[in-house]
Amino acid sequence: MHEANPKSFIHLEHLSIEFPLFHLEHRSIKKTLFSKASNIVSKQQRQHQRTGADIVTDSNQNVVVQALKDINLSIHAGERVGLIGHNGAGKSTLLRAITGIYEPNQGKIITNGSIEALLSTNAGMNPQLSGRENIYLRAKRLGLSKKEIQQLEKDVELFAELNEFMDLPIKIYSSGMLMRLGFGLSTAIAPNILLMDEWFMAGDNSFQDKAKQRLINIIDKAEIVVLTTHSLPIIRTWCNRIIWMKSGQIVADGPTDEIIDQYQQAMETDSIS
Ligand SMILES: Nc1ncnc2c1ncn2[C@@H]1O[C@H](COP(=O)(O)OP(=O)(O)OP(=O)(O)O)[C@@H](O)[C@H]1O
Numbered sequence: 057m058h059e060a061n062p063k064s065f066i067h068l069e070h071l072s073i074e075f076p077l078f079h080l081e082h083r084s085i086k087k088t089l090f091s092k093a094s095n096i097v098s099k100q101q102r103q104h105q106r107t108g109a110d111i112v113t114d115s116n117q118n119v120v121v122q123a124l125k126d127i128n129l130s131i132h133a134g135e136r137v138g139l140i141g142h143n144g145a146g147k148s149t150l151l152r153a154i155t156g157i158y159e160p161n162q163g164k165i166i167t168n169g170s171i172e173a174l175l176s177t178n179a180g181m182n183p184q185l186s187g188r189e190n191i192y193l194r195a196k197r198l199g200l201s202k203k204e205i206q207q208l209e210k211d212v213e214l215f216a217e218l219n220e221f222m223d224l225p226i227k228i229y230s231s232g233m234l235m236r237l238g239f240g241l242s243t244a245i246a247p248n249i250l251l252m253d254e255w256f257m258a259g260d261n262s263f264q265d266k267a268k269q270r271l272i273n274i275i276d277k278a279e280i281v282v283l284t285t286h287s288l289p290i291i292r293t294w295c296n297r298i299i300w301m302k303s304g305q306i307v308a309d310g311p312t313d314e315i316i317d318q319y320q321q322a323m324e325t326d327s328i329s
Contacts, residue, residue: 064133064169064248064279071127071163074120108144123149125304133279138295145301147284151251169248183227215240243270246277
């Protein structure tokens with residue numbers, strides 16, 4: 057396990073993110089949407105296992121999805137955080153906000169330490185460029201030296217096993233080939249802060265084993281890990297802190313066993329009520 061370095065942190069203050077639904081401007085569509093939404097909400101008010109964020113109108117009368125609502129949170133070096141909650145609770149949005157993909161509507165995101173996000177297989181890659189050129193592109197963004205670039209290229213090439221396809225544009229790759237390249241690139245250099253949206257594993261069995269080993273390697277080296285998953289065994293194995301989200305807000309935050317117990321109790325109560 058990596059030794060805790062007090063320098064890495066994630067600090068979120070009053071973070072809110074809304075997604076405008078521009079195509080829903082027409083009055084009748086809004087009306088239909090809200091009559092449906094209010095029915096769903098009233099049915100689900102007692103339930104923890106709802107789906108999706110709240111849909112509201114903002115002060116300018118635009119229809120928006122409230123993906124995150126006033127999140128206050130600090131994560132420090134040594135923490136392995138699992139984000140849990142229903143589909144659409146805001147887990148991925150939270151990770152994307154930390155990486156800087158989404159701008160906050162309100163609040164602040166302050167981070168310290170290099171960040172790598174395993175969110176999608178082709179994030180940050182240019183489809184017109186070859187696999188090799190995409191490696192150079194990433195290396196340039198990371199500001200690597202000539203020697204480091206050579207190491208990165210060798211490492212990713214060996215891992216991805218794309219042979220002559222390495223020099224062809226990635227737009228012609230199959231999804232499994234893209235996964236090999238994207239995963240190889242994202243896991244080549246251990247970041248201080250590792251963010252993972254579910255555990256992505258694909259391809260044949262030998263690829264899965266290799267991928268798992270690579271993932272374990274960067275998890276061990278990272279000072280902070282934040283991952284979203286619906287798998288409680290994965291969370292129990294890897295996380296020392298759980299943040300339980302519901303409709304864009306934090307419901308509970310604490311040590312893994314404590315929060316998982318609360319979560320399971322809530323699920324049982326819902327299923328028998
Ligand atoms: N680009 C977008 N435009 C509009 N709404 C969006 C957009 N991205 C996400 N949302 C909405 O924001 C809410 C939160 O989504 P998010 O992907 O963060 O949920 P999640 O907790 O990761 O869900 P899951 O467990 O299903 O992956 C959902 O209601 C989703 O529909």
